[in-house]
Amino acid sequence: MNRTGRGSTRPGVRAPLPSGAYAPSSVHRVSSADNPVVEFEGEDGRRRTFDFAQCPLPGWHPVLAEVLAQRVGPAGGLRTSTSSLAAWNNLRAFLRFLQARIDCPGDPSALTVAHVNAYTAAEIARAGPVYGARRADHVWRLLRLEPAASVIDAGAIGALRLRGAGTPGGGTPGYSDGELALIVDTARRDVMQLRDRLQATETLLGRLSLDPARLTDIERADALRLAEIAAEGVAAPGRGQGFNAHRSRQELAEPLFVTRRDVPAMLVLLVAVTGRNIETVKELPAQHRLLDGRAVEVQLTKRRRGAGRWVQTVTWEIGPPGRELHHPGGVYLLLHRLMACGRELSNGPSSFWAVWRNLRRQVSATVNEIGNPFAAALTAGIDARQWGLDQHRLRGDDGQPLPVSFKRLRTSVEVRRTRALGGHLPSAARSNTAAVLFRNYLQADPVAREWAQEVASDAIAAAEQAALDEHRSALAGPARPTVSGQPSMSLDASHQGGQEGPWSACRDVSSHPATGRACRSSFLDCFQCGNCLIDSSHLPRLLALLIALEQRRQQMTEERWWARYGPAWAAIRSDVLPRFTPAEVARARLAQVPDALLDLVDEPWEHP
Structure with missing residues (x-):
């Protein structure tokens, strides 16, 4: 390949290719x-x-x-x-x-x-x-x-292919609102303490470099020791042996670096505010871009998305001053800054994580004790369960110890975001598809189920109330059906123009009360008509119609059912049946009646 530089390729000119056949390296x-x-x-x-x-x-x-x-x-x-x-x-x-x-x-x-x-x-x-x-x-x-x-x-x-074995239960249930708030508040408080701890050391070292004469002898000695550790990234072992030396080295490094004991709270807070899974959080990059001081742009690693789809660019809001720890961009930038000192000393400056390791052996000043704990494996032996139970003794709503699980925490975040968006899964599915969101996060969560049941109940109640209101508005006019418990009332329909219907009788089919013309309405509309006559002989067929309407309700959406059958169902339930005694209704239920003939009011192409 000797054609290089600008202009080496253009329309009509082939790109230069390497000589010989390409042979990928074998694994x-x-x-x-x-x-x-x-x-x-x-x-x-x-x-x-x-x-x-x-x-x-x-x-x-x-x-x-x-x-x-x-x-x-x-x-x-x-x-x-x-x-x-x-x-x-x-x-x-x-x-x-x-x-x-x-x-x-x-x-x-x-x-x-x-x-x-x-x-x-x-x-x-x-x-x-x-x-x-x-x-x-x-x-x-x-x-x-x-x-x-x-x-x-x-x-x-x-x-070897065992079909029908099933899959694990549909996801992991999340935490209640109170438990989630407890976990997130505890993690946020730990991160704030970490920030104050490192900022205090940064202030002390700044005073040492600007005006060491103003420091007391104790402050000067502490500042010099911390400056030496910060320059080398190594905490000299204490005089003791075993656990005492381990603890003394931990105390030396904590004022300067993020340690492994600080990581669980950081992970919990990142998962809670970003809504990302723990794998993505553990592989956060250090490279980012600030957008007008209001947001930060980061390229995330999203596993299991197929070849070429591992990288996803996100924009996280930083939040107003004083509220940074409640926004994903603010948490990211704060933790990025807290680990900046360790990142300069580590061998992986491109990694977001730079954590001090308390090595359990004698170390020299040339040994680097700071690195990414998730570089070799994502587990890294860092457990949020121990952080919640042993370090903070968290308790759930039932008073029992509350173990912290990143899967449950992620489920809780997904449930709250879906609920905030009104349950619209395509909008709530941010890093997964709507199907994955429902199957892995919403399906098994009791909070999501309870909220969905409340929404569905409210929607059904609203539709029922709308049908009842429509029926009552129809009854307020001159068009009002006549209901009587006397079985002979339908004989009035035998006069000129009268006719029996499948569930009621009509006084005059040739003159509709609203138009004065021949009736062309559906039989279901008879319950809103002033010509409608209903007596006890129609009661068994009306009960059979109610059963057919409930069956049809299982075969179509609630919206379509209420629009098509809701007014008739509401009229029968609220205006017709209350006119009869409970004994008459019970006796009518025992009567043998043919099919409800609901197909009479539906065209063949309208069948659900």
Whole structure:
């Protein structure tokens, strides 16, 4: 390629290409001990090495190494360290199970359906039907690939696919409003104490550099010691040994750096104000862009979104002065500033997290004790449960200890945002689809269910009240049906123009009270008409009509049902039935009547 620089490509001129064929580097290699090895480098930058020397049954190794390389390679579906490790661990467990059998298959071609059935039964007995099926599914996704699929019996591979095993319950329930407020307020108070602690040291060091003569001897000695630690990032071990030395080093570093004890409260507050999951929070970048001093723009890592969709740009509001800790941008910038000193001393300045590590061994001034605790693995041994129970002894609404879970915290945040947006899932689904939001966050949460039931009840009550109001307004005019408990009243319809209907009688079908012309209204509109005559002989058919209307209500939306059948249902329930005694209604329920004939009022294309 010798065409470089501006103008080297333009319409009609092909882009320069490297000479020779492109050969991507292989993730599958053979170790010095002739064992297959698969190298993994994920989208999150983490690497792993899967050495088949750790697995039994050497006859399986060459085939399994090739299919594993496909799954965890650049074009595979497993692109995170955790997911690749899950596939590897389940594959090793599968080989260990086969090795323990009397009829152990020494190579893939000897695997039978009986082997697989015994393996799946053992996994289900150990982990339950749902997670046992998941473990078998990891193995199935490997063995269905070539070259394993061509040497293993197809029936044995298919037996690994346990259909109908189900999935774990629809999400994790969140916290109540009181519990959520308690957790967030506690985390915010811890972050404020952390801010005050580091700012006090920053003020002391500033006074030392500006006018050390104004400091007392004790303040000067403390400031010099802290300045030395800040320059090297190392807290010298105390005179004691064991736990005493560990605690003394912790006390030396806390005035200057964010320590591991501070991280749980920071994580809780970030998840609560940003509404992002804990994985995204742990991989926050240090790079950001301020927008007019009112917002901050950050590129987030959103896992499990498919190739090329891992990065998402968000804009977080900073908030007004004094309220920064209630807004995601304000929390991000504050924590970014608190870890700035440690970030300068760490080896990863691009990472948001720069936490001081209290090493349990003798260290020299050249050892860096500050770094990203989530660089190697996202777990990092930092537990919010211990922070809530041991450090703060949080109690729930029932008075019992309240464990802090990031899954429950995220669910609570999603529920509150959905409720604030009126339950409109497409608007509330910020980092997931509406289906994922409902299935994983809203479906199993009691607060969301209670709120949704209240909204649905209010909507139904409002629709019912609207139908009743419409019926009462119709009754206020001259058009009012006549109801009587005497069965002979319908005989009045035998005079000229009278006619019997499916649920009532009509005085004169040739003259509608409102128009004076022949009636062309639906039979359901008779209940709003002054020509309508209802007596006790119609009562059984009216009760059958109510049953049919309730059945039709289950087949269509509430809005459509109230618009189509609501006025008639309201008229019968509120104006007709109260005119009869309870004994008459009970007697009519026992009468045998034909079908309610509701289809008479619907065209064929209007059927639900």
